[in-house]
Amino acid sequence: MTGSDGRSAAGRGGLNQPPVTSSSGFAHTTPVDPNKPKLPGSLNVNRRLSQWLRFNADGTVEVHPGKVEIGQGILTTLGQIAADELDVDFARIRMVAASTPASPDEGVTSGSLSTQDSGSAIRHAAADARRIFLSVTSQRTGVPIESLVVRDGAFLGPQGEVGSYWQLASAELLEVDASPDARPKAIEARRQVGISTPRLDLPEKVFGVARYVHDMRLPGMLHARIIRPAARAATLMATPDAPEGVQLVRDGNFLAVLAPTEWQAEAAAARIATRAMWSVRDTLPEQAQHAEYLREAGARGERTGVLARDEAAPAVARTEKRSFFRPFLAHASIGTSCAVAQWAGDAVTIWSHTQGPYNLRADVSRTLRTTEDKVLIHHMEGAGCYGHNGADDVALEAALIARAVPGVPVRLLWSRAEELGWGPFSSAMLVDIEADVAADGTLVGWRSNIISNGHSGRPGRSPIPTLLAASQLEDAFPVVPSINPPMAGGGGAPRNGIPYYRIPKLDVQTTRLLEMPIRSSALRGLGATLNVWSIESVLDELAAAAREDPVAYRLRHLEDPRAKAVLQKAADMCGWATRTKGEGWGMGIAFARYKNTGAYAAIAAEIEAKERVYCRRLWVAGDAGEIVNPDGVVxxxxxxxxHGASVALLEQVTFDRRNITSDNWDGYRVLRFSEVPTVEVAMLNHPEAPFLGAGEASMAPTIAAIAAAIHDALGIRPHALPFTPENLA
Amino acid sequence: MTNFLLNGAEVSVEVPDGTSLLHALRGPLGLSGPRFGCGDEKCGSCMVLVDGVPSFACTLGTEAVSGKQVTTSEGLGDMAAPHPLQAAFLAEQAGQCGWCLSGILVSASALLAANPDPSEDEIRLALDPHLCRCGSHNRIIRAVRRAAQEMRV
Structure with missing residues (x-):
């Protein structure tokens, strides 16, 4: 079953497909030519070498990935791959932030796919560039190519240096499509990959140097703030006059202020918010009956098969039925969303911390009812990004506001209440599971239905723009309920919903809600945050019923040796076999392979139950395939x-019938320093294996391990997140 | 007009009454280290030192620092002459997105000024006003301990 579930599911055609998908399951706006030989990663859809690499006469190399820095350190990783393959010192590498239309279109920086998509492309492109430059040098000098070696960018023959990348920098040698025949270095020849190179971005962040889009200061720049509707469903009836020196910008229910300084804009927005008249309606479900709502709305939803399997199996001795619920989750980035926009004639330039510049461009142009060439997106970093947050929304809003002041740059910053209240959320979910066991306790059958809103409302994937303001304009676009990415791309709600264990009879289904009172989209792990916990919780129960150790029970149901290795490693790290139990303390262990095709993670958690549950220690064993930057992966x-511990113990979006109410840090709690567990990480390196990604693998099994530890301490199996005293009662 | 010492230099700034120190620092005074996070004293992104005491610049009126010494992360050190804390944060690679670091650095510097050898629990307590969403907490704690050790030598 290893890794094969995705394609069979996609073949059933049950899940919503984005309009265009690449080989990795991710939406690009650039079409793939099926007649050309397949190239690694995103090189397949961005074949020209000059899109990726540029040598400068000053002895530097520009690397132009389409993936962006969102706090995960990807620019450093990609730079290492380029430097290694080109044989240049890392200090010569200049990572250039993505922008349209010049950068490669690599879709969205998401799904823990950047090293696979971009790293594989850059490795191949750099190998091809190296081959081309050496070949030209050989032809020009007569030195056989086999006799040339590259040392920090210089080409050395038997008699000494005969050329360099820099000498040929102007020769336009990279204005060709990448050749499928380029051969990256052998594993043993790698020098810079596998080294913990310090992050390129960290020094500026430690010294307070302007680096984020929030720090942009353009001449004549105005500051904007938005006045949000008084409810999710609201119609603006009347607006007061703007204070002196402040400009009001209104389009339907979209209302903003523009002022020369931030404090003027903030004060004016606050003043107008208390005086604007809205007609409001109740459209949100009753939070107290949220699980029931999901079941009821699910009955009106779209139910599809994810994977069915019917193989010979021992007789069923017993069936267990369980249900698990999780609430809406917020991104809760520490910085708020921000963008700068400036119009010139009929074109707009936007500086944005988007995860997908081309996807953003598509939705902004659709909303502005213009063509894509009139929208230029430049990526600049923002605060940490863990999925589809407000970055794209604020970019469109900045463009809408800046349209009122042609030629003038406008900086729009969201408030904390907007960040926690108006950005997309990760959908609440409910899963019903039936597990069949044979007389000897072996798991032989699994049926589940995963009920949820869709987990992708990202821009650029639908003819109708999904950005927040698009549905608030005078000439509004309808709100389209979010979709699920196809299983070939990891799936959305059913991500990790297929147990990675050997189960002969299986029927995993998912139900997508076709109504969306609260806007949902992708957040780290997507459906995995519910699915891994629910599967692992049932496994723990079945192990206990069979009087088997939970680790041993899992090991006998796992077939993949790499899965077994990380689970055994986590058990060894925490001293599982010899653990002792203190009063109020508990230990649990859990495993998942992210998307069933990505990185492996096994987590052991130790908790202390006091007036509430505290997670004190985590042991993390991982396998991310080939590792480029060991410390970065750790x-x-x-x-x-x-992040998983915070979700497990504290996080939930709250709401009344009109509004999100958890729109401040008291309402949406995340772990603080005094509550954070210590974490020990061990990675099992596989330099011979493909990249498997790193960003999302550990989160979901951490939640599952904490749930198991709670049972160990208190004898309670949690069935609703977060694991607060109310939900454990 | 409010006059104060900013990172050791005398500055004068004219902003309307009630303008927060954060807006004054990021606006007319042109700094990027102190950052907006919540405007509500809940996340510590805007933390600065006022006469050595960690203070939320998002709610503090600019006029309240008249005649006082204000220190931001820019005032701790720079790439040419880093503060031991900044060097330690780089050595431990203590950060991911980096948004929280400016505030955490100034709070940590106040802690080390008062307590040259803090325990792990004392560091956690001193940093509790700060949120970090990327999960760099343990690295940050290690970096503060490393800096403390360097500074004691």
Whole structure:
């Protein structure tokens, strides 16, 4: 079953397909030519070498990835791959932030796919560039190509240096499509990949140097703030006059202010918010009956098969039925969404911390009812991004506001209440599971239905723009309920919904809601945050019923040796076999392979139950395939585990019938320093294996391990997130 | 007109009454280190030192720092002459997105000024006003301990 589930599911045609998909399952706006030989990663749809690499006469190399820095350190990783393959010192690498229309279109920086998509492309492009430059040098000098070696960008023959990348920098040698015949270095020849190179972006962040889009200061720049509707469903009836020196911008229910300074804009927005008249309606479900709502709305939803399997199996001795619920989750980035926009004639330039410049361009141009060539997107970093947050929304809004002041740059910043209240959320979910066991306790059958809103409302994937303001304009676009990416791209709600264990009879289904009172989209792990926990919780119960150790029970149901290796490693790290139990303390262990095709993670958690549950220690064992930057991967696995602990213990979006009410840090709690567990990470390196990604693998199994530890401490199996005293009662 | 010492230099700034120190620092005074996160004293992104005491610049009126010393992360050190904390944060690669770091650095510098050898629990307590969403907490704690050790030598 290993890794094969995705394609069979896609073949059933049950899940919503984005309009255009690449080989990795991700939407690009650039079409793929099926008649050309397949090239690695995103090189397949961005074949010209000059899109990716540029040598400068000053001895530097520009690398132009289409993937963007969202706090995960990807620019450093990609730079290492380029430097290694070209044999140049890392200090010569200049990573250029993505922008339209020049950068390669690599879709969205998401799904833990950047090293696969971009790293594979850059490795191949750099190998091809190296081959081309050496070949030209050989022809010009007569030195056989086999006799040339590259040392920090210089080409050395038997008699010494005969050329360099820099000498040929102006020769336009990269104005060709990449050849499928380029051969990257052998594993043993790699020098810079596999080294913990310090992050390129960190020094400026530590010294407070202007780096984020929030720090942009353009001459004559005005500051904008938005006045949000008084409810999710609201119609603006009347607006007061703007204070002196402040300009009001209105289009339907979209209302904003423009002022020369931030404090003027903020004060004016606050003043207008208390005086604007809205007609409001109740459209949100009752939070107290949220699980029931999901079941009821699911009955009106779209139910599809994810994977069915019917193989010979021992007789069923017993069937267990369980249901699990999780609430809406917020991105809760520490910085708020921001963009700068400036119009020139009928074209607009936007500086944005978007995850997908081309996808953003598509939706902005659709909303503005113009063509894509009239929208230029430049990526600039923002605060940490864990999925589809407000970055794209604020970019469109900045463009809408800046249209009122042609030629003038406008900086729009969201408030904390907007960030926690108006950005897309990760959908609440409910899963019903039936598990069949044989007389000896072996798991032989699994049926589930995963009920949820769609997990992708990203821009650029539908003819109707999905950005927040698009549905608020005078000439409004309809709100289209979010979709699920295809299983070949990891799926949305059913992501990790197919147990990675050997089960002869299986029927996993998913139900997508066709109504969307609260806007949902992708957040780290997507459906995995519910699915991994629910599967692992049932496995723990079945192991206990069979009087087997949970680790041993999993090992005998796993077939993939790499899965077994990480699980065994986590068990060894935490001293599972010899653990002792203190009063109020508990330990649990869980495993998942992200998307069933990506990185492996096994987590052991130790918790202390006091007036509420605290997670004190986490042990993380991972396998991300070939590792480019070991410390970077550890950082991602560690961060994901802490994110998981925060989701497990604290996080939930709250709402009344009109509004999100958890729109401040008291309402939406995340772990603070005094509550954060210590984390020990061990990665099993496989330099011979493909990249498997790193950012999302550890989060979901951390939630599952904490749930298991709670049972160990308190004898309670949690069935609703977060694991608060109310939900454990 | 409010006069104060900003990172050791005398500055004068004229902003309307009630304008927050954060807006003054990021606006007319041109700094990028102090950052907006919530405007509500809940995340620490805007933290600066006022006469050595960690203070939320998002809610503090600019006029309140008249005649006082204000220190931001830019005032701790720069690439040419980093503060031991900044060097330690780089050595430990203590960060991901970096948004929280400016505030955490100034709070940590106040902690080390008062307590040259803080325990892990004391560091966690001192940094509790700060949110980090990327999960770099343990690296940050290690970096503060490393800096403390460097500064004691």
């Amino acid at each position: 950082n991602q696995f560690e961060g994901g585990a802490i």
